[in-house]
Amino acid sequence: MLRRAFALILLLGLATVLARADTPASAPVEIDIPVLVAGYGSAFYEETAREFQKLRPDVRVRIGGNPRINDQVRIRVMAGDDPDATDAVLLYPNLIKAGRILDLAPYLDGPNWEGDARWRDTFLPDVLDRWTAPKVATSVSESGSPNATPVYGLPFAHAVWTVFYDKKRFRENGWETPRRWDEFFALCEKVEKAGVAPLSLPGVFMRYGDAFLRSAHYNLVGPDGWRAYNRLEAGARTDPRFIRAAAAVQQLSTRHLVKGWEGMTHTAAQLAFIDGRAAMTISASWFASEMKGKLPAGFELGAMNLPVFADGITSPDTLQTQSAYYFLFASGDPAREKATVDFFRFLTSRERAKRFAQTVDSPVALRAVTPADFSPLMRDTAELVAKAPASFDAAPPASATNLAVINQALTDARYRLMTGRITPEEFGARLEAAAGAARARETDPDRVENRHGFATCALLLVLAALVAWLAWKKALKGGRRPPGAVGSEQSSEHLGRLRPKFAIGFVGPALLLFGAFVILPGLASFVWGFTRWDGLGERTWAGLFNFKWLLLESDVFWFALRNNLFLMIAPACVVVPAALFFATLIHRGIWGASVFRVVFLFPNMLGGIAATLLWMSAYDPHGGLVNTA
Template sequence: MNPESLPRPYPRRTLLRTAGLAAVTAPLLSACVTSAGKEEKPAQAGGAKTAENPLGVKADAPLEVVVFKGGYGDDYAIKAEQQYTAKYPQAKIDHKGLQKVGEAMQPRFVAGDPPDVVDNTGAGRLDIATLVGAKQVTDLAELLAAPAFDQPGKTVRDTLLPGVIEDGTFDGSTVTLNFTYTVWGVWYSKSLFAERGWTYPKTWAEMLALCETIKKAGIAPWTYQGKYAEYINDPLLTMAAKAGGLDLVKAVDNLDPAAWSQPGLKQAAEAFAELAGKGYIMSGSEALSHTEAQAAWCQKKAAFIPCGSWLESEQKEVTPAGFDMVMGTVPSASSGDRLPVTAVQASSSESYLVPAQAKNRAGGLEYLRILFAKESATAFAQANSTLPAVAGATDGLTLTSGLGSVRDAVTAAGPDAFNYRFRTWYAPLAKAVDDATAELVNRRISAADWSARIQKASDSLAKDSTVKKYKR
């Protein structure tokens, strides 16, 4: 989801991480499922497949594109439409830029008359899990295997950053492609660190030693967005993944019976308990909203703050000149970590899909091939100071300190970018983790209690036959 779209007082990442949750989406009516069950397919507009037309677009078939018009606007989508028109000048394009995609699109999906492309983003988006269950979305395998629009020798699949395909995959089929890429890390002021002679730590032992130095300098080492404990969950869970590797991440997402007692998770919980126990978290952080905590950090009342890569954009109106914020990767727990210190937690958002009953499915797929071209993604990055999901889109650009650090982190991570999916799959488990971590970093429970509480919530979900389960 486009973080800019989130209404205050919600923090941007809260809805960014809930793209699959019916609780924040417009539920599809049962009639939609009934319609899908009949498998009534409209006559498809298609043409001959050639090297120049790999998806078989009918040159004069109309194309309808619906785009969520949030903080990123829709100019970037319109530019891709203009490229489509340049290639297929006989095709008439109907563009709609909307705020409430779900409200407008739900009746059209129910009626079996959806548009050809939908940017299913925003707080009122359609529930993707319901769409998938009702077979209302097109499997994008053909698009992913098609030649990239402007990168000879590559397929569309080859051009995407790590995790993008997995983020849009449900029950083995990739049904959405997300256009933007979010990375989570620990942020600090590069100028402050240079002024004080501090070096960003690579290990947790180095982090604790630096925190003691920072504390003696009269600055709080850490603050966090206390009203939304999920913010501080990110570095904790990232540290755990580095310690235990991808097997740990899969065990958590798969609701394994011993997932939360794995050594990597215990080690990470103990690390953050120690951070709090030594007084390295700014007093009063628990009561702060995301904007309040981030403002205090920009005022140099604290040296570190956990956040996603939207932080620079979100703080641009209040960041002092010369602050030079940058994102650091979460330090390693120990030398025995299974993932390198350069590994990052990342996921994609701004979710595009092609409805299964679209009249011009081939055109919808071709439009996405154009939208996800490198030229299109580069223009988007320049206009929005946001990392697109297309690899290399920011190469050669002069970037701000924050976006530059995010780009560098993704480059350094390479294939070691990962993402937990339990937050989008299981809302009750996400809340249980948030609540337990809030108690942990405010010294009200131990690391062992933290692990036991979350495992109990995970086991309860695993046994609940009414909850659809996903596997990695």
């Protein structure tokens, strides 16, 4: 017995040793980096991951992305499944406050990938400032100086807003590139006299026009005024300098844009410029990458900085930039965090930066790239970057307040400003009111502005009356049971009742699905309506605040309610009576009955008409889906 036990123990020990011998000393560290592919694609990043893995065989980089990466990563983060790094659009201030974003300052003060400079010194001026902030997270798992000012975002792709123009056309017509607003408007008038629209701008993405507003405003107020504007300080949007910038934008949009700009996408606006219907277009440095293969041979693409005022206080060479920032998550695993940092050190190396410029033909936020690294199409933009003494970030603050309140107010007011429906002063007043409401909410989160008090009272009275009427009808029906009702019920049961098992078999599956996908989510949403939650932190009790805000303050709710009431009432009060009226006329055979028969066929014709319009739009040579694929 002892011999058998000893032999068994020996065999187990030998098997353990052999298993350990077959197992690698350490499994490779895997890091997950979803990237936003819009504008630049994912091929360069996938190539970078492969090159990094050759240098670091102990690391596996899972990198990839698609145009819907924002939604996918947002769901993951809400569920607590954080990637190691991403550039998806998230509420990063909230994530930073929760301590889920890695502070990069200790690493930036260390060596770059080549080891011959401080990592932070390899970036262009001012590009790290956007996500440099006082430390708000205390549980950060990095080594280095704990007293350094935290840096939470790492820039790479560096978009620069410019006005693109055709050098050949400018040269043939003797047009000079302007620097001041008065020169720019004078050029627009010369271009119009030549029978060409001065500028193309996408009305579908009207925020492209904000590039002119930001540039003009920053030129007048400087860095301090720009910070005050982004901090929603009182009076920043009714400041005469902001009104002056808005007036310049309105003059441009109402007088000098290509015909039909309101319905253009950004691709259609760019193609209008390439096709020669507009002399200039507004875009960022992703223009050349997006239009690759669509620019005619020999097209001489030029880029000029946005115009400034003669009395502006900033340098005319200051650039308006919009870098793509990557955020590294504090996973709590030192090996993964270190591997992720090393990957981004490699991504921002000299060789990788130059490779990005050469393959994607777009600037990067690094000093290593020179104008010679770009194609002739982007040479002007590269020279603007090289000589720029400073830059300012065009992206708005990523706070929840800005996304929820200010952006919506700007979207509504921008349309009216650029179409001439309101004055620049009214534009500033509307934005100032939105900023004031945002400031008030920051100081008093439970504050609700009473904008729709009368409508709320009317709606609640209608609902109360409807409930009372239904209750009265039910009570009346139960109190006065018609004679013979019992007999009717008995006669209707000649087939007998289904046994419970059969009833469950018929109704059960549908009831389970309905309950799982409709009833339970509805109940959960109703309960969540009494709480506050940003999707990242803990839920807190809010009472009736959300309902009061929805009824008394939200414009979107009442707009949606009006639309739904229209869809409910219009068919019942207009469509159905009209159809019955036409049917009566046809039935009686009155004069013109054939016309009414044609009217009856309209709904059957609409589907074919809609399909025809869709195919015409898809094959449109100026921005159609097929021809721009």
